[in-house]
Amino acid sequence: MNKIQNKKYLAVSFLFISLLASLSACDSSGSESAGLQLQNRPVEVPAFDLSEQQPAGGITHKRLYASYLYPGEKLSSKQKLDFWTGFSFFRDPWVAAPSATANRDGLGPLFNTRSCIACHTAGSRAKIDEEGHILPLSLVVRLGSKDASITTVDPIYGGQIQPRAISYRLTDAALVKKSPYTNNVGEAWLDKRYDKIPGSFVDGESYELLKPSYQLTKLAYGELAAHIGLSVRLAPNIFGMGLLNAINTADLLSQEDINDSDGNGISAKYNRVPNVITGTIEVGRFGFKAKQPNLHQQVAAAFRDDIGITNSSFPDESCTNTQMACNHAAEYGGHSLADLEIPDNRLDYTVTFNELLGVPPARNLKSQTVQAGRKLFYQLQCQQCHRPSYVTDAEYPVPALAKQTIWPYTDLALHDMGEGLADGVYEFNANGREWRTAPLWGIGLQQYTTGQQRFLHDGRARTISEAILWHGGEAEPAKQAYVALNKQQRDALVKFVKAI
Structure with a gap:
């Protein structure tokens, strides 16, 4: 263990001990009966602010809807019209070309799903794929290097497994002669299994976690390269992304502390990723490892990687050079390989939909139980990664998103989350144990909007409590402090997270 690692280990250990000692001074409702100290510093619980009830400022939903798929309240009529126009491209399925539906063709040749909404039910997360041998829908299998010294993607499968493919019949004799490759098939199936991990809280209440294991089967084009690993992801919530895009980069970087210079055990790090339009390296904001620097690139990448729709940001098909049937299927689809399958105006409408997608108002924040949970949230130092609030950039080009007080509860930074959540895969500057802090709003x-609740990058956690229990690495002391709470305190903390 080097000096930096030793310093960090001691800081984290002391933090854990301090938290346990401090929480023992709290009464059963979670209120402080003695001054809570953390590393010889008082833990400050900020006064409740009324703006917390409108977490997205003017982009907060007018009321509680049965879906996340509504624009923010304080938008112009024109913005709402553009929003619903973009929603049509988000909702409607794409079809293989050539077709009579010229505005919707271009699907594939390889793809995960036919529409955005198939993976983002109600603007949230689609029903998670069942355990077993599956052709995944809501789960996406990313491929990445397990070796920091090798930055290349898989030479055959690229950076993502696409389990579905368009089929076609060659009726043109000339094309048959030119293209004998008619076996365009999906790349692989996924074998997903869960092991049950029992555990118990300090007060004796038991719990059970689901630990997933993943293996690719029926690989259509041969085995993965030796340096390639799997990172299985459940499509994330998409509401509020425009406001995350509107946070000033300087406000994010002010939180960066890669070497834990303040000794608090937290080492916020921002991924540095390419902007594919400008060619510059920028701070990553979107994706489970913050792979994309802005909302436009996030949407454009999803079109190409998930649906097989090429665009001006990602003009090349996802077929690799060895996937001859895929390449010929693309050519047979009626498009020149140089053509784009979604023009910029339709792509921009889809980005606008995502940008103006509102966030639900907070619920019951003033109740005694939720306020007790709010206090515990700060006492356990959850806010060190789940930063509660920002004021968005006053110069952001969409005025409705500019200078908004928002409460997303994320720093958008990468953190070491421990071996339990590790996928072992590198993604630019993110290593195999690091994940971007997920927004909590x-x-x-x-559960209300989709009939299901699943948390963490691959949806393994069925409850918020399970998600907390999977925290490790930098979050290990906070997790252990949560385990030490009594049931009334744990319930209060979870109710606060559910309310924001």
Whole structure:
């Protein structure tokens, strides 16, 4: 263990001990009966601010809807019209070309799903794929290097497994002669299994976690390269992304502390990723490892990688050079390989839909139980990664998103989350144990809006409590402090997270 690692280990250990000692001074409702100290510093619980009830400022939903798929309240009529126009491209399925539906063709040749909404049900997360041998829909299998010294993607499968493919019949004799490759097939199936991990809280209440294991089967084009690993992801919530895009980069970087210079055990790090339009390297904001620097690139990449729709940001098909049937299927589809399958105006409408997608108002924040949970949230130092609030950039080009007080509860930074959540895969500057802090706003409504609640990058956690229990690495002391809470305190903390 080097000096930096040793310093960090001691800081984290002391933090854990301090938290346990401090929480023992709290009464059963979670209120402080003695001054809570953290590393010889008082833990400050900020006064409740009324703006917390409108977490997205003017982009907060007018009321509680049965879906996340509504624009923010304080938008112009024109913006709402553009929003619903973009929603049509988000909702409607794409079809293989050539077709009579010229505005919707271009699907594939390889793809995960036919529409955005198939993976983002109600603007949230689609029903998670069942355990077993599956052709995944809501789960996406990313491929990445397990070796920091090798930055190349898989030479055959690229950076993502696409389990579905368009089929076609060659009726043109000349094309048959030119293209004998008619076996365009999906790349692989996924074998997903869960092991049950039992555990118990300090007060004796038991819990059970689901630990997933993943293996690709029926690989259509041969085995993966030796340096390639799997990173399985459940499509994330998409509401509020425009406001995350509107946070000033300087406000994010002010939180960066890669070497834990303040000794608090937290080492916020921002991914540095390419902007494919400008060619510059920028701070990553979107994706589970912050792979994309802005909302436009996030949407454009999803079109190409998930649906097989090429665009001006990602003009090349996802077929690799060895996937001859895929390449010929693309050519047979009626498009020149140089053509774009979604023009910029339709792509921009889809980005606008995502940008103006509102966030639900907070619920019952003033109740005694939720306020007790709010206090515990700060006492356990959850806010060190789940930063509660920002004021968005006053110069952001969409005025409705500019200078808004928002409460997303994320720093958008990468953190070491421990071996339990590790996928072992590198993604630019993110290593195999690092994940971007997920926003917490609105997640308590997933059961209400979709009939299912699943948390963490691959949806392994069925409850907020399970998600907390999977925290490790930098979050290990906070997790252990949560385990030490009594049931009334744990329930209060979870109710706060559900309410924001």
